[in-house]
Amino acid sequence: MTVNKPLDTRTLAGQIRRHALRMTSIGGSSHIGSVFSMADIIAVLYGAVLSVDPNRPDWPDRDRFVLSKGHAGAGVYAALALRGFFPESKLATHYQDGSHLSGHVSHKGIPGVEFSTGSLGHGLPVAGGMALAAKLDDAKHRVFCVLSDGECDEGSNWEAILFAGHHKLHSLVAVVDYNKIQSLKPVAETIGLEPFADKWRAFGWNVVEVDGHDHDALPAALDVRGKPGDAPTVVLAHTIKGKGVSFMEHSVLWHYRTARDAEFDAALLELSDAS
Amino acid sequence: MRDVFIERLSVLAEQDPRIFLITGDLGFGVLTKFEERFPRQFMNAGVAEQNMTGLATGLALEGRVVFTYSIGNFPTLRCLEQIRNDAAYHDANVNVVSVGGGFSYGALGMSHHAMEDLSIMRAIPGVTVVAPGDDWETAQSVSALVAQRGTTYLRLDKSTAGRTEREGEVFQLGHARRLREGSAATIVSTGGILATVLKAADQLAAEGIVCRVLSMHTIKPLDTESLIAAARETGGIVTVEEHVVEGGLGGATAEALLDAGVMPNGFSRIGLRGGFASVVGSQSYLRSEYGMAESDIIAAVWKMGGGV
Numbered sequence: 014m015t016v017n018k019p020l021d022t023r024t025l026a027g028q029i030r031r032h033a034l035r036m037t038s039i040g041g042s043s044h045i046g047s048v049f050s051m052a053d054i055i056a057v058l059y060g061a062v063l064s065v066d067p068n069r070p071d072w073p074d075r076d077r078f079v080l081s082k083g084h085a086g087a088g089v090y091a092a093l094a095l096r097g098f099f100p101e102s103k104l105a106t107h108y109q110d111g112s113h114l115s116g117h118v119s120h121k122g123i124p125g126v127e128f129s130t131g132s133l134g135h136g137l138p139v140a141g142g143m144a145l146a147a148k149l150d151d152a153k154h155r156v157f158c159v160l161s162d163g164e165c166d167e168g169s170n171w172e173a174i175l176f177a178g179h180h181k182l183h184s185l186v187a188v189v190d191y192n193k194i195q196s197l198k199p200v201a202e203t204i205g206l207e208p209f210a211d212k213w214r215a216f217g218w219n220v221v222e223v224d225g226h227d228h229d230a231l232p233a234a235l236d237v238r239g240k241p242g243d244a245p246t247v248v249l250a251h252t253i254k255g256k257g258v259s260f261m262e263h264s265v266l267w268h269y270r271t272a273r274d275a276e277f278d279a280a281l282l283e284l285s286d287a288s
Numbered sequence: 289m290r291d292v293f294i295e296r297l298s299v300l301a302e303q304d305p306r307i308f309l310i311t312g313d314l315g316f317g318v319l320t321k322f323e324e325r326f327p328r329q330f331m332n333a334g335v336a337e338q339n340m341t342g343l344a345t346g347l348a349l350e351g352r353v354v355f356t357y358s359i360g361n362f363p364t365l366r367c368l369e370q371i372r373n374d375a376a377y378h379d380a381n382v383n384v385v386s387v388g389g390g391f392s393y394g395a396l397g398m399s400h401h402a403m404e405d406l407s408i409m410r411a412i413p414g415v416t417v418v419a420p421g422d423d424w425e426t427a428q429s430v431s432a433l434v435a436q437r438g439t440t441y442l443r444l445d446k447s448t449a450g451r452t453e454r455e456g457e458v459f460q461l462g463h464a465r466r467l468r469e470g471s472a473a474t475i476v477s478t479g480g481i482l483a484t485v486l487k488a489a490d491q492l493a494a495e496g497i498v499c500r501v502l503s504m505h506t507i508k509p510l511d512t513e514s515l516i517a518a519a520r521e522t523g524g525i526v527t528v529e530e531h532v533v534e535g536g537l538g539g540a541t542a543e544a545l546l547d548a549g550v551m552p553n554g555f556s557r558i559g560l561r562g563g564f565a566s567v568v569g570s571q572s573y574l575r576s577e578y579g580m581a582e583s584d585i586i587a588a589v590w591k592m593g594g595g596v
Contacts, residue, residue, distance in 0.1 A: 128349070129373070129377055129378065130373070131373070132369055132373055134338070135369075135370065135374055138338060138339040138341070138342020138343055138345075138346070138374075139342045139343075139346040139349070139374055140346060141342065142342060142343035142344060142345055142347040142348075142349070142350070143346040143347075143350055144346070145331070145343060145346065146347050146350035146351070146352065147350070149328060168338070169338035169339060169370075172336035172339035173339045175334070175339075176334065176336065176343070
């Protein structure tokens with residue numbers, strides 16, 4: 014349910030990827046692989062799921078969205094600009110001197126950003142507080158929080174997962190961008206999360222698993238609307254790090270590397286062909 | 289102070305449904321009544337201070353005035369980044385309350401000695417830092433913190449100077465209270481050690497050395513004006529805090545005076561020096577052991593020259 018006409022989420026995802034490629038290229042910043050892995054999730058959330066209003070960023074009945082993997086903030090900035098929260102031209106200032114568009118997502122001076130993050134393991138506890146308020150107030154809006162898989166190493170997340178399960182925070186929807194690669198190596202070789210779905214279930218959550226790049230499946234998977242008494246929901250979105258650019262996919266390198274010159278042109282070409 | 293805090297918070301919670309108290313699974317017997325009276329304004333977050341502070345921020349961003357409650361370093365240092373990034377950066381109405389300031393839980397050991405909290409918390413931009421010296425300041429500061437916006441830290445102490453208010457006195461955050469008049473020196477105190485400071489001042493006065501006493505219940509924003517006046521009008525400044533000497537009341541006072549270009553006639557910081565307190569004991573025992581007793585305060589004033 015959106016206030017504005019739903020957008021074509023595939024087109025939106027392509028636009029987000031191209032914007033993020035340009036932003037990180039101009040800024041010489043990192044984490045393009047992390048933006049690409051969640052780009053389809055963000056596109057479906059902002060294009061077809063979240064009830065938000067660019068003209069009233071503080072509208073009390075809006076769905077809350079917290080990006081806990083703040084290093085992928087370029088993707089959210091792009092989505093917000095594309096949804097009309099601020100001019101797309103502003104995206105060019107990302108990572109530049111004096112800009113508010115920081116390398117990690119920040120709310121200051123940016124309408125539509127609910128919460129600033131950057132240090133991992135902060136988003137879900139805060140989203141839990143928002144969902145607790147919604148429950149106490151019998152409010153109808155939902156609270157979405159997108160996490161990375163590597164971020165699930167953080168103990169604070171498991172504190173929040175325990176709490177939300179125990180208190181049945183029905184309006185809370187966690188989405189894990191499960192791209193299987195963290196900062197230095199694959200998740201499985203770092204701190205393995207499997208059996209991941211079972212862990213969430215054991216903590217009292219509903220678990221939905223989905224291909225995080227499938228625009229036919231994502232809307233239904235993400236558009237969760239719990240009722241009082243229901244458990245919170247986690248959507249484990251199986252994704253590919255760097256999705257959309259062949260030479261970035263499944264690569265640790267593109268957690269850090271900036272696409273420049275020929276790499277930039279090649280990446281943009283692949284993304285332009287795609288949509 | 290703990291009981292005064294919860295009593296005042298109960299009065300406020302009755303009138304203001306935005307008030308919400310979260311405990312990190314501590315407060316046995318102390319918080320029970322609050323929970324019974326205000327079940328929709330209370331939450332036990334369990335032994336999980338990071339989540340407690342994140343929850344508090346989420347609730348505060350949705351319009352509540354939240355108090356997080358635990359002892360010693362648990363609601364502060366354990367979840368410092370949540371206080372910094374989540375609460376303070378978002379200017380959220382999160383009031384962090386630690387019962388057991390300083391050596392309140394002295395016999396429990398180093399883990400329970402809260403001796404660095406004031407300097408660490410005051411370094412975080414926008415955070416108001418309060419350490420009341422008596423029961424009246426405690427109650428008044430709770431009301432004042434509810435009335436203002438933003439993230440705050442309230443350090444409560446097992447010891448207290450009792451009631452020191454004068455009739456009709458008005459409490460203001462950031463305004464030191466002058467509890468004794470005198471010019472030999474100024475003793476500036478923060479926290480429950482005020483009781484010891486007043487005893488020392490009275491002892492000195494009996495010996496003819498009459499000191500000014502400032503209760504600096506608010507460490508941030510600091511009452512710079514009172515400190516400048518003390519530097520100009522009295523024989524020197526002795527700061528007293530149950531806290532490491534680095535960066536707390538003494539450090540803040542030195543910063544404020546030098547920034548203002550005012551040199552006091554003498555300057556001495558009383559607090560913990562030379563490392564962690566490695567022995568345990570009651571609050572008063574540890575004050576004596578680590579140079580924060582009445583006699584140490586008296587000696588510091590004597591050393592300053594004993595008056596102008």
